[in-house]
Amino acid sequence: MLSQIPTQDACLSCGACCAFFRVSFYWAEGEIMPNDVVEELTPVYACMKGTNQKNPRCVMLSGEIGQQVSCSMYEQRSSSCKEVQAGDAQCNKARSAHGLIPLIEIEPVLPSNDEDFDQVC
Numbered sequence: 139m140l141s142q143i144p145t146q147d148a149c150l151s152c153g154a155c156c157a158f159f160r161v162s163f164y165w166a167e168g169e170i171m172p173n174d175v176v177e178e179l180t181p182v183y184a185c186m187k188g189t190n191q192k193n194p195r196c197v198m199l200s201g202e203i204g205q206q207v208s209c210s211m212y213e214q215r216s217s218s219c220k221e222v223q224a225g226d227a228q229c230n231k232a233r234s235a236h237g238l239i240p241l242i243e244i245e246p247v248l249p250s251n252d253e254d255f256d257q258v259c
């Protein structure tokens with residue numbers, strides 16, 4: 139399977155999860171967010187505007203998905219935004235929906251002494 143290794147920078151050229159899920163959270167989290175970026179869902183829950191629709195895309199996402207993106211309120215983003223981590227199941231589900239290859243961890247290959255091979259020197 140083709141893959142990329144998840145790194146902290148992976149999100150800067152992705153943005154898929156900001157345009158796939160309904161990004162909902164406890165309403166009080168919205169109190170520290172900029173005006174007019176939150177939509178009320180229930181008396182208890184709210185979501186990021188733009189994510190409660192058939193083709194979701196958070197209003198705070200700038201740029202082109204799979205190329206270069208940024209979050210316009212990164213420091214104030216919700217707990218739901220923080221929950222998705224590069225390379226986890228949610229991440230790769232969103233990436234797949236946008237035609238992006240999955241991010242996977244690759245176990246380091248440790249050197250081993252294989253007795254079937256002759257020592258060169």
Ligand code: SF4
Nearest residue numbers: 149152153155224229
């Ligand atoms: S889908 Fe994964 S890689 Fe893309 S922005 Fe979200 S967490 Fe980052």
Ligand code: SF4
Nearest residue numbers: 156196198199209219
């Ligand atoms: S607030 Fe930022 S991190 Fe959260 S969904 Fe919107 S663009 Fe993505």
